[in-house]
Amino acid sequence: MxxxxxxxxxxxxxxxxxxxxxxxxxxxxxxxxxxxxxxxxxxxxxxxxxxxxxxxxxxxxxxxxxxxxxxxxxxxxxxxxxxxxxxxxxxxxxxxxxxxxxxxxxxxxxxxxxPIASKSLKSASDMLNEKIQEFVNSKTYQPIIPEFNYRDNWFRPFVLREIAIIRDSIKFVHTLSPKSIKIRDFFRVVLSSIIRDVSNADPHCTRTVLRKKIVKKIELGDTISRFIQTLSRQRIAMNEFTSIARxxxxxxxxxxxxxxxxxxxxxxxxxxxxxxxxxxxxxxxxxxxxxxxxxxxxxxxxxxxxxxxxxxxxxxxxxxxxxxxxxxxxxxxxxxxxxxxxxxxxxxxxxxxxxxxxxxxxxxxxxxxxxxxxxxxxxxxxxxxxxxxxxxxxxxxxxxxxxxxxxxxxxxxxxxxxxxxxxxxxxxxxxxxxxxxxxx
Ligand SMILES: C[S@@+](CC[C@H](N)C(=O)[O-])C[C@H]1O[C@@H](n2cnc3c(N)ncnc32)[C@H](O)[C@@H]1O
The missing domain is CATH 3.40.50.150 (Vaccinia Virus protein VP39)
Structure with missing residues (x-):
């Protein structure tokens, strides 16, 4: 000490x-x-x-x-x-x-x-990344965008689409192995962790608020790449935790x-x-x-x-x-x-x-x-x-x-x-x- x-x-x-x-x-x-x-x-x-x-x-x-x-x-x-x-x-x-x-x-x-076994987490993450890319590249795929108050003020249209693609992909991977709830929940928390950053909300305020003065720089594709990077970082953290938990x-x-x-x-x-x-x-x-x-x-x-x-x-x-x-x-x-x-x-x-x-x-x-x-x-x-x-x-x-x-x-x-x-x-x-x- x-x-x-x-x-x-x-x-x-x-x-x-x-x-x-x-x-x-x-x-x-x-x-x-x-x-x-x-x-x-x-x-x-x-x-x-x-x-x-x-x-x-x-x-x-x-x-x-x-x-x-x-x-x-x-x-x-x-x-x-x-x-x-x-x-x-x-x-x-x-x-x-x-x-x-x-x-x-x-x-x-x-x-x-x-804890989550690292092998299962890796294969589910690979599947998730593939599915996300497939939906992003599809010209016909229409992701499910939920309705909520002031939705279009909180998020730009392309951000809404990208979050919805990630969310749909998580659901898709979960349907392939419905028993692995812990993997699905891990993905959901990683998604949740980036939502505030890609929204239009003031990043410096704990309350979720919009401020006219704050115009965040969020570009097409940023939400997806931020999610993928965060997932890869958090996977490493989860693997370390899992080996200690054992x-x-x-x-x-x-x-x-x-x-x-x-x-x-x-x-x-x-x-x-x-x-x-x-x-x-x-x-x-x-x-x-x-x-x-x-x-x-x-x-x-x-x-x-x-x-x-x-x-x-x-x-x-x-x-x-x-x-x-x-x-x-x-x-x-x-x-x-x-x-x-x-x-x-x-x-x-x-x-x-x-x-x-x-x-x-x-x-x-x-x-x-x-x-x-x-x-x-x-x-x-x-x-x-x-x-x-x-x-x-x-x-x-x-x-x-x-x-x-x-x-x-x-x-x-x-x-x-x-x-x-x-x-x-x-x-x-x-x-x-x-x-x-x-x-x-
Ligand atoms: C200061 S935060 C705790 C943060 C925590 N120590 C941590 O490290 O993340 C206070 C928490 O109290 C919770 N809370 C408020 N009312 C509660 C209640 N009636 N029962 C249980 N939790 C409550 C809030 O939801 C919030 O998560």
């Missing part, structure tokens, strides 16, 4: 421990201290298969897993996103369990942690039904839970992934707002819900709700609802963890309508005063290289890691 201590005037914490790469699990981060992990592993094995907002860098869950669990233990991420914790749990010979309400997140997590004794991953507040897990069954919940006010996950969901057929028939309501941190709230100022009963939260309410009643309710949902989520973790088990939650602070929301303090208050956890440790993990772009001054400099312990 290579680390140094630097002085830091940017915030109230005076010393930051800087670590390049892995953080040894025997190392105790000082309580209340600050750490900057310079990640080397964001694309290690299958970690880099798909972008995801507020994705962990693997070194953080790896450290927590090694520090707070043993080989063979159950490690849960109840809001697993793209599955960083799960892959790390598996690679460290733990049994990973992941839940997420977002279908894209579940698909990525599954593919990221499912050597693992107990490491594997399950993605059961359920969500973070209502899991189907047995009481007292989990040794360690590690997660990063959505940020309040920062990422609208269904909207972020809407283009990918349209193409992968992952959106149900109902409107997007129905899906959105179920997310922790949702911004889809009804007027009747914020007609009056809400009171949470927590001294750490109520003055903040009141201050935001004077400026923006809706935002005040969004913050209130986030912590209400998190209270239920913490209670569910209290139920499923074994006595003595830990829940490591990373949470960023926000400025909402000019009011600072110290989510770490509020969450610690809820976890200890209402749910029954003991706050064992906290530290601040600084962020560099993050996919999230949030307008200044609401930008996050890092996040707090709370280590909560269920009493014995």
């Amino acid at each position: 290579d680390f140094s201590v630097t002085s830091d005037n940017q915030d109230s914490m005076s010393d930051t421990i800087e670590v390049e790469g892995d953080l040894d699990s025997s190392f105790d981060i000082p309580n209340g201290g600050s750490i900057l992990i310079i990640s080397n592993d964001q694309s290690y094995l299958t970690h880099g298969i798909h972008k995801f907002p507020a994705k962990f860098f693997p070194e953080l869950p790896r450290y927590l897993i090694r520090k707070y669990s043993e080989e063979g233990d159950y490690v849960l991420d109840p809001m697993c996103g793209s599955g960083t914790t799960l892959l790390e749990a598996m690679l460290n010979n733990r049994k990973g369990i992941g839940l997420d309400i977002d279908p894209i997140a579940r698909l990525i997590s599954k593919v990221k942690t499912t 050597t693992l004794d107990v490491g594997h991953v399950l993605l059961p039904k359920g969500h973070a507040i209502q899991t189907s897990l047995d009481s007292d069954s989990i040794h360690l839970a590690v997660t990063s919940p959505p940020y309040i006010n920062a990422v609208d996950y269904p909207r972020t992934h809407q283009l990918e969901m349209y193409w992968l057929g992952l959106l149900g028939d109902g409107p997007l707002s129905h899906v959105k309501r179920k997310y922790i941190g949702t911004e889809t709230v009804y007027k009747a819900e914020y007609e009056n100022l809400r009171s949470s009963g927590y001294d750490t939260l109520d003055p903040i709700l009141a201050r935001i309410y004077t400026k923006d009643p809706r935002r005040s309710f969004i913050v209130y609802k986030f912590f209400e949902d998190m209270k239920q989520q913490l209670s569910e973790m209290m139920r499923v963890l074994k006595p003595g088990g830990r829940y490591c939650v990373t949470i960023g602070n926000n400025m909402i309508r000019g009011v600072e929301v110290r989510s770490d303090e509020i969450l610690s208050d809820i976890a200890t005063s209402s749910v029954g956890f003991k706050l064992e440790q906290t530290f601040f993990s600084k962020l560099i290289r993050h996919f999230i772009r949030i307008p200044r001054p609401e930008r996050m400099l890092g996040e707090w890691v709370l280590v909560l312990r269920k009493p014995n």
